[in-house]
Amino acid sequence: MQAPILIVDDSTSFRTVARMALERAGYRVIEANDGAAALRHLEGPALRCIISDVNMPHMDGVTFVETVKTHARQRFVPIVMFSTEANLGKMNRCREAGVRAWLSKPFHSDVLVDAVRKLAGPPEAPLNESTP
Template sequence: MAKTILIVDDSISIRQVVGMALKGAGYDVIEARDGQDALTKLTGQKIHLIISDVNMPNMDGITFLKAAKQMPAYRFTPVIMLTTEAGADKKAEGQAAGAKAWVVKPFQPAQMLNAVSKLILP
């Protein structure tokens, strides 16, 4: 059975690029346009990994991550932050909120898939 990954990004093109790479590698993908939208998609189903942007309208990625980690079903779901933010302060904030990896845009799909494979066990 395919593993499910939630992609949270306000950029349609980023969601498409990440989604195509993940689907090509055999993952099921759920997309959300911002943190608020993503929370509505977390309905208790098994999500094996979350990939989230940091800077988004309505609800940013760090706020979303903190909210998702409060939900029992997603407390242990690994999260990759995919962002243009490369500063140590933002990374520390993301790590404190529960992010397991930090991928800086622009990125290579192979780099993303490598990070995904380290966080999702077969």
């Protein structure tokens, strides 16, 4: 079975639009409504990519990313961060935590799919679990 992409965002509409775009491109997608809920997916199979919002209740995106990067199995998963704000300090903190791409909301579906394809490969590509 194909390794899933995890979408983490408190906006149901964002998750739905992102999921639909990625599924149309051939990816398998799972969802969580905040960083705390997303933690349970770290114990499952290896993830292909994580897409996360910065500002969420219970656990923000940066804290979630920092937690992912300490997880033995998931620490090399590429992470795309979304935000409605262009805060340079927050962007730098995300990059330092391990975020590989930063995209703004609202977004165009093609931009999201292209970012995932560049970071995680096409949906049919084998998953490389040990590359930073």
